[in-house]
Amino acid sequence: MAEIKKVTARGKTRYRFVVDIGPDPVTGKRRQLTVTKDTKKEAEAEQARIRHQRDTGVFVAPSKATVAELVALWLAAATRDVEAATKRSYEDAMRYVVTHLGEKRVQQLSEEDVESLVDWMLTSARRIGGKPGTGLSVRTVSLTLGRLRAALNLGIRRGLVARNVAEHVTIPRQARKADKLRRKARTPWTEAEVKEFLGHVAGDRLYAVMLLSLIGLRPAEVCGLRWEDVDLTAGTLSVEITRTLVAGEVIEKDTKSEAGDRALPLPEIVRTALRTFRKRQAAEQLAAGEGYDASGRVAVDELGRAVKTDWLRRRAYERMQSAEVRKVRLYDARHACLSWMANNGVPDTVVSAWAGHADLGFTKRVYVHPDPQSLKAGSERLADLLG
Template sequence: MSDGIKKITLRNGKVRYRTVIDVGRDAEGKRKQLTITKDTRTEVRDERARIQHQRNAGTFVAPNKLTVSDLVDTWLTTATRDVELATKRSYEDAMRYVRTHLGGKRLQELTEEDVEALIDWMLTSARRRGGKAGTGVGVRTVSLTLGRLRAALNLAVRRQLVARNVAEHVTIPRAARKDDKANKKKYVPWTQEEVQQFLAHVASDRLHAVWLLSLIGLRPAEVAGLRWIDLDLDAGILKVETTRTMVAGVVVEKDAKSGAGERGLPLPEIVSKALKAFRKRQAKEQLAAGEGWHASGRVACDELGAAVKTDWLRRRAYKAMETAEVRKVRLYDARHACLSWMANNGVPDVVVSAWAGHADLGFTKRIYVHSDPQALRAGSDKLGELLG
């Protein structure tokens, strides 16, 4: 009885054995077949049995000619179907390193060693912008790329394009993480004294109310996106509902960062007064500008009423810090200062997290709340009471 294996003679006279096996159907329902050619009949029989076993177990992966770049294209199409522009851009940026270093490699030939080589290349010489070309990029960038590559390979496994995810167990070297932590610039938010010094200087500044918004914990994009219709100054309530930021050089206006990000905040009296004064000032500026006025409806706007971007706010904030002779910090650090001060002065953690617009209380405490010398002194005093 024939076993379906044929003996063939090649042009050079070499004898080999071949058979054809069904391996499923394509997207149109047509039967797909795989040709097995080996040096001996036994090898062909064993390979056929292996494939039949994997088909029955649902683990068979048919050979294909897809490259890593082909997978990146497929994954990006799937992963960015329902995400914001900023997220889409971050995925594309992360995968750009994969395309550059591994894009032309056959997907089914990709190995753990290849992924490790990608990591080493990124840590040593992958930079093309944002610093000296030919040097390494940061560990955070490497981690994001590795995470996206793992996700793409998981998709390939689910679609039976590869047998396993070769990036699953690849890690960033511990030495690289240690060096990155040692070299990372530590951002220290303002102390209470620095906040008060800055506010005393900008009390007469046109953007006094805007700086107060940063100092009560709003993100820069939330400050830039805030509209007068989001404020009820009689009731002293501010609603955070929109943001305005830059993504790949394009201004993006959207809803708040998350469900928790959409929040209503009761305003301190000093902030309400400053906002009322700023609204009156804008009314005078509108009269002076006449037809040149841009009716953006934004709280943070230029002298002609046009909406501003976060980099516009940042430049003016840095100038104000310089003239106030206070330590230069990021606008985001003003947010850190606010949340740290609240946490260190008895405001419950859950309230601090809700004020920040976070759904994860642990994230607020881990990232935004910094102990200060005054808080440590209070701890020392309590210990003194304990120890007598």
């Protein structure tokens, strides 16, 4: 045990000891703590307390570590074995924390500080993807809050902080309510809108590609689809590869989950459109000669080059505008497909499998929307019951 020494300064006698408190959780360097008390008894009690807490892993030594340093520590641990897209999402979420709270010492961080972060994100934190200086979505704020909680939990395990000050911070009810109303207003196409759009693009070069989005494939799945994944004789396609953008970089990878890797029977209209598109690509390759890329993808430009999800979205929006139909996200076109299936008697398990979801409840909660036709059918059933 370290010796407790008597020290005298300015005519006053006090008692001092030095104790080893382990490596710094940020730098890894050895640390020692010097403690001075007025009486030997107080010094002995404090020395015993520190040693006990150190040995049981609950001691928190004074530290100048900042929130930014804790974030860096957490990111290094959390992104060791994740995909590039996941790593980027973690970094994006924590960038707001570093911007708003990064210079603050982590041991001085309070619940009020975390609430201030939430309020700032909801009102004025946006820098890209919309009007700068406006608020971010509740989903984005929720993801950041969750990552901050995880970082503070790491801080507890590493002995940087005694408690998680973000644990009980929540997103204000009014913000959640407003977000729910915004999402509710973002409705997928009705059956009539789908037919109007398809009628407009029936002779378009990308007709088959638009159909793939409308049978429930994700944009990244459409861009990743290869001709080798399509069996036009059997009338099936296999969803195995996705192609998406992460921070401006094209990432090709397996589907999001085991359930996402799936084989789908093609509606005859889609099979016919794909046959036509394949013949068109063959003619384009012949015309382009050596300038043709021959990427083997289904969704390609006129020179055979594989396309990105932002390319696909822009082409879809251009066609929505020329068709004079309501502009929706390609993901909403996917919602329209799954809702139509669910509302027209397709079993829930089939709808979920078609969507590539492992969680049936998630499919029903997020992707299935009651449309006017299905509600009218419900009314007619009630009329039968009520006589």
